[in-house]
Amino acid sequence: MWPILTVLVIASIVDLRSRRIPNWLVIPFLLAGLAAGGWTGGLYGVARSLAGVALGVMLAAGLCYARSMGLGDLKLCAAVGAWIGPFQLIYALLATAIAGGVLALGYAAWHGSLRKSVGGAGRVMRHLAGSGLRPHPVITLENPAALRMPYAPAIAIGTMISFYLT
Numbered sequence: 001m002w003p004i005l006t007v008l009v010i011a012s013i014v015d016l017r018s019r020r021i022p023n024w025l026v027i028p029f030l031l032a033g034l035a036a037g038g039w040t041g042g043l044y045g046v047a048r049s050l051a052g053v054a055l056g057v058m059l060a061a062g063l064c065y066a067r068s069m070g071l072g073d074l075k076l077c078a079a080v081g082a083w084i085g086p087f088q089l090i091y092a093l094l095a096t097a098i099a100g101g102v103l104a105l106g107y108a109a110w111h112g113s114l115r116k117s118v119g120g121a122g123r124v125m126r127h128l129a130g131s132g133l134r135p136h137p138v139i140t141l142e143n144p145a146a147l148r149m150p151y152a153p154a155i156a157i158g159t160m161i162s163f164y165l166t
Helices: 002-018 023-065 071-110 114-131 152-165
Strands: none
Touching: 002 023, 002 071, 002 152, 023 071, 071 114, 071 152
16 A cells, blocks of 8 residues: 555655646556565466556546547556556546546635536536537647646545445
8 A cells, every 4th residue: 555655745746736647657656566466466466457557547537528628537547547546436436526526616716616616517427418428519638728626636535434444
């Protein structure tokens, strides 16, 4: 748990400051997760780590395609999956979604845009329900007027909660 917590704290700090999760942090973290899986579980451990990576990528890819999550967040989810495997990752991502929602409400309130953000979330949900994962034409990460919340802290909180749920 300590290597995971350390990297997640660093990723959160960097994401809060720069709105980016750098490759120099997540790629070695992912590779170390694969190595740790092999070290502790042999071929089964590597397969478990690879399954965690695949699940993290699959679940975050849709949000990236819809322009609701950045690729750094996807890579961080995949790297966490390499360390904790697919079963615990399911709990981590569910807890991340809840933590992300709570943090988003607080973040929007802090920036004085709670009403606008909640309305925008509703518009995005209606758009996704009607058009699948196609990005909303206006409400995306690329829109410079959009309120963009760093998501690494939510991933960190969700991952740490998953250790207590499994």
